Amino acid sequence: MFKMKRVAAMAALCAAAASPTAFAGWSGNVGAFSDYSFRGLSQGKGGDAAVQGGIDWEGDSGLYAGTWASNIGFGGGTEQDFYVGFGGSVGELGYDFGATYYWYPEEDETDSDLSTLEFYVGVSFSYFSLSYAYGDETNFFMGDGDAEEAGYLSLGMELPITEKLAFTASVGQYSGDEIERYFGGEEDSYIDYSIGLSVAIDDNLSASFQYIDTDIDVSGFEDDPKFILGMSYGFDL
Structure with missing residues (x-):
C-alpha cells in the first residue's frame, strides 16, 4: 500500500499572496x-486518473480557509484536506503561512493511521515561489501509528510565454526521520522535480x-517518470 500525498493548494496560495484582496x-x-x-510520487493505484475539487474562502485581510478532496489508491480511496492560513504582501514580496490537515476518512476500514497535520510557510517574488512544509508526525507515509518528523522544501x-500560455x-527536497524510516534506513531524503506547460483556455478553464x-x-x-495531463475549472460562489 502506497502512503503519500500532497499540498497542491500551496502553489495557488503562494501566487494569491501577492494580491490578498483579489x-x-x-x-x-x-x-x-x-x-x-x-511531491513527485503517484497517489493513485497503477496511475489511475484522479477527480479533484475544493472550496475556498478568503477575506480582505488575507485570512483564508478551505477544503480540497481527491480519490487516491490507498487508505480507503479518499483524501480530504482542510487548511487555514494568512497571506499578504510587502511591496512585490508575497508571503503565506498556515496549516493543512490531511484526513483519510476511510482509514479505519484499512486499519491504518494516515491523517497528518502539517504547518507551512511560503514567499513569492515575480515568477518564483519558495515554500517549506513540516509535519511532526507524518503519518501518511507508513500509516502504522509510529510516524516521525519530515519536512519538504520546494x-x-x-514563467509566462504568451498571454495564455x-x-x-519546480524542484523539491523531502527529508527527515520519517523518510529514512520509509526507505528502510537506506536514504533520509529524496529530490523531485517537474517541468510543464499551463494554458488558460478562458477565464475559468485551464489545461x-x-x-x-x-x-x-x-x-x-x-x-518511473510521470507525464500528467489535466483540466481544471475555477469559479466564484
Missing part, C-alpha cells in the same frame, strides 16, 4: 487529471501538462 469571498474548483502526484516557477517548473520525476534509487522502490 479573490476575497468564496470560490470553488474542480479538475480531472491523468494521475495525482504529490522552489517553483511560473506559461512554462512551469496543464507536466513531466515529473525523482532521484529515488532505493532497492525495491519503483519510481
Whole structure:
C-alpha cells in the first residue's frame, strides 16, 4: 500500500499572496487529471486518473480557509484536506503561512493511521515561489501509528510565454526521520522535480501538462517518470 500525498493548494496560495484582496469571498474548483502526484510520487493505484475539487474562502485581510478532496489508491480511496492560513504582501514580496490537515476518512476500514497535520510557510517574488512544509508526525507515509518528523522544501516557477500560455517548473527536497524510516534506513531524503506547460483556455478553464520525476534509487522502490495531463475549472460562489 502506497502512503503519500500532497499540498497542491500551496502553489495557488503562494501566487494569491501577492494580491490578498483579489479573490476575497468564496470560490470553488474542480479538475480531472491523468494521475495525482504529490511531491513527485503517484497517489493513485497503477496511475489511475484522479477527480479533484475544493472550496475556498478568503477575506480582505488575507485570512483564508478551505477544503480540497481527491480519490487516491490507498487508505480507503479518499483524501480530504482542510487548511487555514494568512497571506499578504510587502511591496512585490508575497508571503503565506498556515496549516493543512490531511484526513483519510476511510482509514479505519484499512486499519491504518494516515491523517497528518502539517504547518507551512511560503514567499513569492515575480515568477518564483519558495515554500517549506513540516509535519511532526507524518503519518501518511507508513500509516502504522509510529510516524516521525519530515519536512519538504520546494522552489517553483511560473514563467509566462504568451498571454495564455506559461512554462512551469519546480524542484523539491523531502527529508527527515520519517523518510529514512520509509526507505528502510537506506536514504533520509529524496529530490523531485517537474517541468510543464499551463494554458488558460478562458477565464475559468485551464489545461496543464507536466513531466515529473525523482532521484529515488532505493532497492525495491519503483519510481518511473510521470507525464500528467489535466483540466481544471475555477469559479466564484
